[in-house]
Amino acid sequence: MSTPRLPRYDAVSRLFDRQDYTYLPLKKDHASRPIWINPENGHFILEAFSPIADQAQDFLTAIAEPVSRPAHIHEYRLTPYSLYAAVSVGLETNDIIDVLNRLSKVPVPESVAKLIRECTLSYGKVKLVLKQNRYYVESQHPSILQRLLKDDVIRGARVLDSGDGNSGNSFLQNKAPTADGLKIPGTGKKAQGQDAEMFNTLIELDKDDEVGEDESEDVHSFEIVSAQVENVRKRCNQLDLPMLEEYDFRNDTFNPDLEIDLKPITVIRPYQEKSLSKMFGNGRARSGIIVLPCGAGKTLVGITAACTVKKSTLVLCTSSVSVMQWKQQFLMWSNIKESRIAVFTADQKERFSGDAGIVISTYSMVANTRQRSYESAKMMEFIRSREWGFLLLDEVHVVPAQMFRQVISTVATHAKLGLTATLVREDEKIDDLNFLIGPKLYEANWMDLALQGHIATVQCAEVWCEMTPEFYSEYLRETSRKRALLYAMNPRKVQACQYLIRYHEGRGDKIIVFSDNVYALREYALLLKKPFIYGGTGQTERMNILHQFQHNPALNTMFLSKVGDTSIDLPEATCLIQISSHYGSRRQEAQRLGRILRAKRRNDEGFNAFFYSLVSKDTQEMYYSTKRQQFLIDQGYAFKVITHLEGMDDMENLVYRDKASRLDYLHTVLMASERRRMPRWRTTTLARRAAGSLQSLSGGDSMAYMEYERPKAKKDVQHPLFKKYKKKRGAA
Numbered sequence: 043m044s045t046p047r048l049p050r051y052d053a054v055s056r057l058f059d060r061q062d063y064t065y066l067p068l069k070k071d072h073a074s075r076p077i078w079i080n081p082e083n084g085h086f087i088l089e090a091f092s093p094i095a096d097q098a099q100d101f102l103t104a105i106a107e108p109v110s111r112p113a114h115i116h117e118y119r120l121t122p123y124s125l126y127a128a129v130s131v132g133l134e135t136n137d138i139i140d141v142l143n144r145l146s147k148v149p150v151p152e153s154v155a156k157l158i159r160e161c162t163l164s165y166g167k168v169k170l171v172l173k174q175n176r177y178y179v180e181s182q183h184p185s186i187l188q189r190l191l192k193d194d195v196i197r198g199a200r201v202l203d204s205g206d207g208n209s210g211n212s213f214l215q216n217k218a219p220t221a222d223g224l225k226i227p228g229t230g231k232k233a234q235g236q237d238a239e240m241f242n243t244l245i246e247l248d249k250d251d252e253v254g255e256d257e258s259e260d261v262h263s264f265e266i267v268s269a270q271v272e273n274v275r276k277r278c279n280q281l282d283l284p285m286l287e288e289y290d291f292r293n294d295t296f297n298p299d300l301e302i303d304l305k306p307i308t309v310i311r312p313y314q315e316k317s318l319s320k321m322f323g324n325g326r327a328r329s330g331i332i333v334l335p336c337g338a339g340k341t342l343v344g345i346t347a348a349c350t351v352k353k354s355t356l357v358l359c360t361s362s363v364s365v366m367q368w369k370q371q372f373l374m375w376s377n378i379k380e381s382r383i384a385v386f387t388a389d390q391k392e393r394f395s396g397d398a399g400i401v402i403s404t405y406s407m408v409a410n411t412r413q414r415s416y417e418s419a420k421m422m423e424f425i426r427s428r429e430w431g432f433l434l435l436d437e438v439h440v441v442p443a444q445m446f447r448q449v450i451s452t453v454a455t456h457a458k459l460g461l462t463a464t465l466v467r468e469d470e471k472i473d474d475l476n477f478l479i480g481p482k483l484y485e486a487n488w489m490d491l492a493l494q495g496h497i498a499t500v501q502c503a504e505v506w507c508e509m510t511p512e513f514y515s516e517y518l519r520e521t522s523r524k525r526a527l528l529y530a531m532n533p534r535k536v537q538a539c540q541y542l543i544r545y546h547e548g549r550g551d552k553i554i555v556f557s558d559n560v561y562a563l564r565e566y567a568l569l570l571k572k573p574f575i576y577g578g579t580g581q582t583e584r585m586n587i588l589h590q591f592q593h594n595p596a597l598n599t600m601f602l603s604k605v606g607d608t609s610i611d612l613p614e615a616t617c618l619i620q621i622s623s624h625y626g627s628r629r630q631e632a633q634r635l636g637r638i639l640r641a642k643r644r645n646d647e648g649f650n651a652f653f654y655s656l657v658s659k660d661t662q663e664m665y666y667s668t669k670r671q672q673f674l675i676d677q678g679y680a681f682k683v684i685t686h687l688e689g690m691d692d693m694e695n696l697v698y699r700d701k702a703s704r705l706d707y708l709h710t711v712l713m714a715s716e717r718r719r720m721p722r723w724r725t726t727t728l729a730r731r732a733a734g735s736l737q738s739l740s741g742g743d744s745m746a747y748m749e750y751e752r753p754k755a756k757k758d759v760q761h762p763l764f765k766k767y768k769k770k771r772g773a774a
């Protein structure tokens with residue numbers, strides 16, 4: 043091996059310190075290649091302005107985790123999970139290294155190639171397939187099955203007389219099913235064609251050799267006892283041979299078919315098609331997670347997947363409001379008969395007619411292990427006693443891993459699809475999803491969808507509001523609990539809110555003002571004479587306000603607590619103002635932005651939606667605000683900082699203009715805090731209490747909404763390859 047060249051030292055070298063990679067030999071034609079590879083940490087930098095950036099982006103999203111994707115330069119990170127996902131959508135070790143080499147300005151560093159080889163050689167080689175209600179461990183590589191059968195646990199789980207004429211001494215040999223006859227657009231030949239095209243352009247692969255490989259080769263398998271599936275899965279993970287889960291739904295004659303198709307008028311969008319092609323690319327249903335921005339139509343993706351599988355489907359959502367929305371969307375997009383859809387919530391316990399159907403419920407209803415009403419217990423028996431073709435899991439990022447385990451062990455299902463907008467990766471619970479549901483199959487780029495007009499273009503701004511001297515001196519004196527109250531109620535912030543509402547109402551916008559703090563929500567709304575909705579608002583009043591907001595031109599602003607973060611589809615809204623928020627939740631920030639991404643007017647010429655975050659200057663809120671924005675910044679949003687709102691101080695009827703009224707107001711705020719007239723509202727406490735009260739009002743009990751500090755990794759749930767990888771990184 044040749045010795046590595048040393049960095050070239052020049053005038054700017056000191057700025058790069060250990061990140062000086064000028065020693066890496068640039069290829070002659072590097073200018074036409076779009077990727078830089080960091081040999082030390084497996085990060086890729088993509089020049090998003092390159093003519094082949096689109097193809098490169100497709101490829102990088104398939105093999106790596108997007109870290110940050112602003113307009114011109116994108117950053118991706120290679121991880122064992124991302125490589126696991128790459129293999130699960132059909133990419134092979136050599137393809138990955140070859141394509142990377144084609145796209146890279148420098149030869150693929152050996153450290154990176156080694157990681158790819160280590161993580162992918164064994165991944166995807168073993169599949170768990172449920173055929174006619176029997177579980178098979180399947181592989182195209184007999185040697186791998188032999189290796190598995192040397193393991194006591196796996197050998198013990200094997201069915202020795204499978205009853206199909208096979209003695210169990212030799213592997214059952216059969217043909218892998220072909221992808222023909224698959225109906226959803228983009229998952230059949232066309233999607234494979236697109237993939238093939240990309241590969242051909244990039245690596246000039248021989249199509250016959252590579253693309254159709256899976257369809258022509260023999261596969262080998264052995265049957266395992268269904269009660270041992272979980273143990274075998276665990277054991278395979280420990281042996282660095284994780285099993286991919288696939289459902290051969292077209293050959294499943296055991297489970298009755300469900301009559302469901304997309305309506306002819308339903309046209310799915312290209313990115314929805316692409317995400318589904320990752321799931322159904324080889325004619326079977328792969329379990330995994332699809333990540334699409336808020337408002338990009340995850341519901342239709344889930345419905346199209348259900349229309350493809352055409353077997354009994356269980357849909358789980360976070361609240362009873364979502365349950366009703368899913369039902370309505372199934373009826374809107376597909377031709378399913380209403381009698382075939384059943385709803386299972388605290389208020390409704392229906393069953394579908396016929397032998398196949400859809401049940402829509404909440405995670406908490408299905409995971410609940412407490413004493414249940416007679417009706418609920420019967421409904422659970424109905425769910426438990428049958429085999430489900432497809433399990434659709436909505437908003438997987440807010441559901442604790444324990445709840446998933448409960449659900450997954452309760453429901454016998456062949457394929458699982460998780461849907462989410464923000465897969466926050468450093469949370470251990472999110473990591474668990476990879477193995478509880480499956481790998482991430484697809485993640486869309488927010489900016490691309492905005493450019494194509496599928497979601498709105500949003501101008502984001504952080505408005506810095508000076509604390510008034512009275513509030514600030516109180517702030518400096520107080521404990522952190524009261525501090526949070528003071529920066530939320532800062533009179534300059536109230537004024538900014540008043541000003542922005544007036545300005546945007548004047549432009550014809552419909553405005554939602556968000557506050558996590560119910561006390562602040564009420565006070566602001568009452569002062570500015572606008573309606574507000576929070577957990578305690580009755581259903582009739584809530585519906586009335588939402589209806590007025592949508593249809594009454596005289597009502598253009600409403601205040602919403604965190605009950606409005608999800609499950610509220612208000613395409614009329616074009617402007618968001620956030621006055622108080624969870625202290626560091628990037629996820630919540632993204633979900634709030636999601637409320638305006640679906641703006642009806644998004645395709646009007648020059649249309650922009652607006653997202654303002656009001657922050658009290660020189661307080662802790664500034665730190666939390668910066669932290670919250672990180673996810674959106676990584677998606678390419680730029681937050682402008684506004685330090686002065688032009689004309690605000692001269693505005694007619696500006697609240698708290700004089701010192702006396704501000705002192706009065708301060709007194710009221712402090713008194714309110716003392717008397718505990720409001721919910722205890724230190725942010726962490728509020729979050730915990732809200733999980734018990736506000737969410738239960740909307741049927742979302744037990745949802746985890748807070749973002750947690752990264753907990754210590756639990757040894758037993760961590761994939762060994764990941765451990766290995768971490769160890770190596772630590773040692774490096």
Ligand SMILES: Nc1ncnc2c1ncn2[C@@H]1O[C@H](COP(=O)(O)OP(=O)(O)OP(=O)(O)O)[C@@H](O)[C@H]1O
Binds near residue numbers: 309337608611636
């Ligand atoms: N292919 C399509 N054609 C027309 N309209 C679509 C299509 N896909 C989605 N929509 C519309 O886009 C809007 C947003 O869809 P949906 O509510 O499923 O988004 P979402 O991704 O679930 O958002 P969130 O994460 O905020 O819940 C809906 O009004 C839906 O009807």
